[in-house]
Amino acid sequence: MIFRRSERGKAPVEPVTLKILVAGGFGVGKTTLVGAVSEIKPLRTEETLSEAGRPVDDTRGVAGKHTTTVAMDFGRITLREDLVLYLFGTPGQDRFWFLWDELATGALGAVVLADTRRLEDCFAAVDYFERRSIPFVVGVNCFEGASRYPADAVRQALDLDESVPVVLCDARDRESVKDVLVGVVEHAMQAAAAAREPATT
Amino acid sequence: MSDDGRGTQRTKALRGIPGARGTPGPQETPRWFDDDAGPVVRPYAMTRGRTTSPAQHRLDLIAVVIAEAGAAGAPEADQTLSPEHVDIVELCRDAPQSVAELAAELDLPIGVIRVLIGDLVDDELVHVTRPVPPAELPDESILRDVISGLRAL
Numbered sequence: 001m002i003f004r005r006s007e008r009g010k011a012p013v014e015p016v017t018l019k020i021l022v023a024g025g026f027g028v029g030k031t032t033l034v035g036a037v038s039e040i041k042p043l044r045t046e047e048t049l050s051e052a053g054r055p056v057d058d059t060r061g062v063a064g065k066h067t068t069t070v071a072m073d074f075g076r077i078t079l080r081e082d083l084v085l086y087l088f089g090t091p092g093q094d095r096f097w098f099l100w101d102e103l104a105t106g107a108l109g110a111v112v113l114a115d116t117r118r119l120e121d122c123f124a125a126v127d128y129f130e131r132r133s134i135p136f137v138v139g140v141n142c143f144e145g146a147s148r149y150p151a152d153a154v155r156q157a158l159d160l161d162e163s164v165p166v167v168l169c170d171a172r173d174r175e176s177v178k179d180v181l182v183g184v185v186e187h188a189m190q191a192a193a194a195a196r197e198p199a200t201t
Numbered sequence: 202m203s204d205d206g207r208g209t210q211r212t213k214a215l216r217g218i219p220g221a222r223g224t225p226g227p228q229e230t231p232r233w234f235d236d237d238a239g240p241v242v243r244p245y246a247m248t249r250g251r252t253t254s255p256a257q258h259r260l261d262l263i264a265v266v267i268a269e270a271g272a273a274g275a276p277e278a279d280q281t282l283s284p285e286h287v288d289i290v291e292l293c294r295d296a297p298q299s300v301a302e303l304a305a306e307l308d309l310p311i312g313v314i315r316v317l318i319g320d321l322v323d324d325e326l327v328h329v330t331r332p333v334p335p336a337e338l339p340d341e342s343i344l345r346d347v348i349s350g351l352r353a354l
Contacts, residue, residue, distance in 0.1 A: 018339060074262075077350075088301075
């Protein structure tokens, strides 16, 4: 058996890790977006649920089914040796909201992906981040064949706060996704600066 | 992606069994072999039934696990460790790993990974760096670094 002992001497760099969430409705392109910028293939973690599904899941006839599985896709971007950004795609099903809380804790910010053909699918995500004052950017994923709307029309349709940036993007395009992520961090910085201002009531 | 939709497959497997286990259904029961049939060892059997690790508050998904440089000897030789424990130490020795990456890499639920990491912290084989505490944004200079790092990708 080969033991890896050679590197034992030097202490590994302890990176600072940050996370950005990617939310939105089913099939809106969350995993595509993560994959467009991640240096690793989007990975998937699973959490086994037991009690949570009981009142919701009809288990008649499947008495053996005590668990259900929920998956989260995530990707990684190493910005520097000591600075790593993780992207987490949130699970789509509404009843896994409690997992969002775990994901959202300590998150730098979020991207809410929207599809103009099914705008209502992202209402829940917008609502979630607004309530928890997590800075977010709405990325309108421009699908081929879907009519284009100006960002302002989307802002109105979603009844967004003036300060929330709305950007048109292509979840498959690396450059486009980079712009969206830069937008999230910039927005988070502005939000932090605004929070530091003394409250004037 | 290695196991897309394995969960749904498992669900189908369970749905395919009408009534009690082993009773043949009216139709041919679909058969699942190897990995399709689900894990051989139930996930929480690896933690001996523990779902939380004492004296360790919940590890964040992006908390980084680092192999202790001073950890003497090879974890492979430690009889008190399970194969999963050894896997974690080995992965972390190559490079620091986030909790989420370890879970994905070893294909274990996050809850199980948390307990196993807690054991290893107790044994002083690894230590965990806490990410920026919630409710506290990272330093502005870090955010600037993130922006320039993203632009330079």
